[in-house]
Amino acid sequence: MQHNDGYNGIMRMGFLTGKRALIVGVASKRSIAYGIAEAMHAQGAELAFTYQNERLAPRVGELAQSLESDFLLPLDVSDDGQIEDVARNVEERWGHVDIVVHAVAFAPRDHLEGDYLEHLTREGFSQAHDISSYSFAALGKALRPLMRERDAAMLTLSYLGAQRVMPNYNVMGVAKASLEANTRYLAYALGPEGVRVNAISAGPIRTLAAAGIGDFRSMLERTERDSPLRRNVSIEDVGNAAAFLCSDLARGVTGEVLYVDAGFNITAFSST
Numbered sequence: 592m593q594h595n596d597g598y599n600g601i602m603r604m605g606f607l608t609g610k611r612a613l614i615v616g617v618a619s620k621r622s623i624a625y626g627i628a629e630a631m632h633a634q635g636a637e638l639a640f641t642y643q644n645e646r647l648a649p650r651v652g653e654l655a656q657s658l659e660s661d662f663l664l665p666l667d668v669s670d671d672g673q674i675e676d677v678a679r680n681v682e683e684r685w686g687h688v689d690i691v692v693h694a695v696a697f698a699p700r701d702h703l704e705g706d707y708l709e710h711l712t713r714e715g716f717s718q719a720h721d722i723s724s725y726s727f728a729a730l731g732k733a734l735r736p737l738m739r740e741r742d743a744a745m746l747t748l749s750y751l752g753a754q755r756v757m758p759n760y761n762v763m764g765v766a767k768a769s770l771e772a773n774t775r776y777l778a779y780a781l782g783p784e785g786v787r788v789n790a791i792s793a794g795p796i797r798t799l800a801a802a803g804i805g806d807f808r809s810m811l812e813r814t815e816r817d818s819p820l821r822r823n824v825s826i827e828d829v830g831n832a833a834a835f836l837c838s839d840l841a842r843g844v845t846g847e848v849l850y851v852d853a854g855f856n857i858t859a860f861s862s863t
């Protein structure tokens with residue numbers, strides 16, 4: 592069965608046709624969240640976007656438009672009131688939501704360089720965990736009534752630093768470990784309501800969150816040299832895996848962390 596997706600009068604059908612997705616974490620066209628939104632749109636999903644602050648509103652608005660969406664909401668995930676407002680606005684406009692994408696992380700800049708303990712503060716630790724992990728559960732809690740009993744899916748973005756010590760990643764690695772555990776506990780809590788919860792652990796990608804990270808270039812070079820696929824991953828690679836995980840094609844998958852990293856995580860020593 593096909594239906595008109597409204598674009599140019601062309602009839603299309605994708606594996607997300609009829610699904611409505613809330614995308615949290617677009618800041619630029621290089622954002623992983625934008626790659627995910629593009630892939631979901633290509634599979635027929637209808638999209639809503641949030642933006643962190645007024646400075647980002649025009650840019651996110653343009654990117655939303657490029658994917659045929661005019662549904663934009665402000666959301667700073669450190670603010671409980673804004674999380675509630677997002678849930679209320681999605682309920683008013685859509686009545687439900689099928690897909691929630693969380694692509695948000697933050698730690699104070701000085702916490703992402705050098706010795707882990709040297710820069711560590713109670714405040715920095717707390718902020719990293721609040722914005723990068725708690726916010727995923729907070730979205731699950733607020734949007735739960737809109738997701739139940741409709742084969743909905745939540746997705747978050749992690750990094751290998753959750754599982755292995757990566758120089759400079761420091762408190763973000765600890766927060767990502769929390770985020771991955773959060774994924775499992777959310778999967779267990781929401782599973783009985785038919786809501787699946789998964790994470791993608793992506794390889795390094797040059798985005799705003801990677802800008803100014805010391806030695807990012809050498810991380811990209813080493814991934815290209817040492818990964819089984821001998822290349823880096825793109826936001827399209829992550830987007831396509833995300834579209835699959837949030838679709839009914841992945842109905843039997845929940846609580847999982849899927850590596851989209853050209854296989855880098857399976858390697859120890861390389862021969863080169």
Ligand code: NAD
Pocket residue numbers: 615616617618619621622623624642643666667668669693694695696697722748749750751792793794795796797798799800801
């Ligand atoms: P990005 O800078 O494009 O996206 C990060 C997003 O987090 C931005 O949209 C920013 O607005 C948002 N954000 C930060 N603090 C927020 C807050 N308080 N409230 C709401 N939004 C807030 O970078 P990205 O690389 O696309 O990052 C997306 C996710 O992917 C992050 O969780 C990151 O840890 C993860 N990730 C990135 C890489 C990489 O190498 N780029 C690799 C693996 C995982």
Ligand code: 0WE
Pocket residue numbers: 696697698699700703749750757758759760763795796799800801802804810
């Ligand atoms: O998760 C991340 C980075 C997330 C991030 C980025 C910033 C930069 C700006 C969180 N907080 C901040 N705070 C800022 O002030 N990645 C997976 C990308 C990344 O960051 C690294 C990496 C990789 C990979 C930091 C050190 C080492 C490797």
